[in-house]
Amino acid sequence: MSNKEPETAEIREISRHRDAARERNSQLTQEQLDERKKLHWMCCPKCGTELSEVQFRQVKVDKCFSCGGVFLDDGELEQLTGKPGWFDSMLQFFQGV
Numbered sequence: 001m002s003n004k005e006p007e008t009a010e011i012r013e014i015s016r017h018r019d020a021a022r023e024r025n026s027q028l029t030q031e032q033l034d035e036r037k038k039l040h041w042m043c044c045p046k047c048g049t050e051l052s053e054v055q056f057r058q059v060k061v062d063k064c065f066s067c068g069g070v071f072l073d074d075g076e077l078e079q080l081t082g083k084p085g086w087f088d089s090m091l092q093f094f095q096g097v
Helices: 005-027 030-040 076-081 085-097
Strands: 050-057 059-063
Touching: 050 085, 059 076, 076 085
Parallel strands: none
Antiparallel strands: 050 059
16 A cells, blocks of 8 residues: 555545535525524634634634634645745744734
8 A cells, every 4th residue: 555545535535525515505595605604704613702814924814812723714724835834833923822
């Protein structure tokens, strides 16, 4: 078994989850989608507190100042990982916030 096989299996599993979520959402009315967004927009998925946008390396990430969670929107992780030393910088930045 090569090193890439487990990664490929993980990618397939993520794709299945994404496709299932898209299928569930496609069955909702626009009114239901709007209500869901209204209830959850910029709320921490861990504790429910309002999230704040924090600028980190030219990327706006969502930070919960209540539980300390840091959340990334689609594409933001890719924007950050393309920069050398991003993970250590992120740890230092958010441990002090």
